[in-house]
Amino acid sequence: MWRTWILSAAMVAVAAVVLLTGAFDVTSVVTAVLLLVFAWVTSPLFFPHHVDDATARRDAATRGVPVVYWRPGCTFCIRLRATLCTRARRAIWVNIWRDPAATARVREVNGGNETVPTVFIGDVSHTNPDPRWLRDQLV
CATH class of the missing domain: 3.40.30.10 (Glutaredoxin)
Structure with missing residues (x-):
């Protein structure tokens, strides 16, 4: 069911944007990791x-x-x-x-x-x- 994954997919997309626009500096990497953890916690996999x-x-x-x-x-x-x-x-x-x-x-x-x-x-x-x-x- 697609609506089950909307929030998690959005967080993964935002993490990718943060990494791509942040030139892999420490702040962007930490932010992306936090977003990916949040995506996992809000997914059905949790x-x-x-x-x-x-x-x-x-x-x-x-x-x-x-x-x-x-x-x-x-x-x-x-x-x-x-x-x-x-x-x-x-x-x-x-x-x-x-x-x-x-x-x-x-x-x-x-x-x-x-x-x-x-x-x-x-x-x-x-x-x-x-x-x-x-x-x-x-x-």
């Missing part, structure tokens, strides 16, 4: 592998782990993912832009809005939870 909503619900019930609904470019999702560090792989991540059933579930618990991150632990939803709280749930 998040664990996406699964569909039905699989996520089934696996979460079997393994007893949370399901995190997210979307690319969401700063709150990025903050949550960054705070969880390696524990993020213990949760199941569902990209709502790739799964209409996931979008419907998020809208259902958020008054019709696609507010993410929305975390389900069992049947209980938590909209934009404190990242430290979720980290404690993933012990």
Whole structure:
């Protein structure tokens, strides 16, 4: 899905322009590196592998782990993912832009809005939870 990559592609393009117009001085190289890191963090590559909503619900019930609904470019999702560090792989991540059933579930618990991150632990939803709280749930 192209909109998933827009922000990351823009950052890569800006980094290339900075390098090409900066004559590879220290400032332009540092700026380009920071832009490339930002591009990676805002890309889907920063998040664990996406699964569909039905699989996520089934696996979460079997393994007893949370399901995190997210979307690319969401700063709150990025903050949550960054705070969880390696524990993020213990949760199941569902990209709502790739799964209409996931979008419907998020809208259902958020008054019709696609507010993410929305975390389900069992049947209980938590909209934009404190990242430290979720980290404690993933012990």
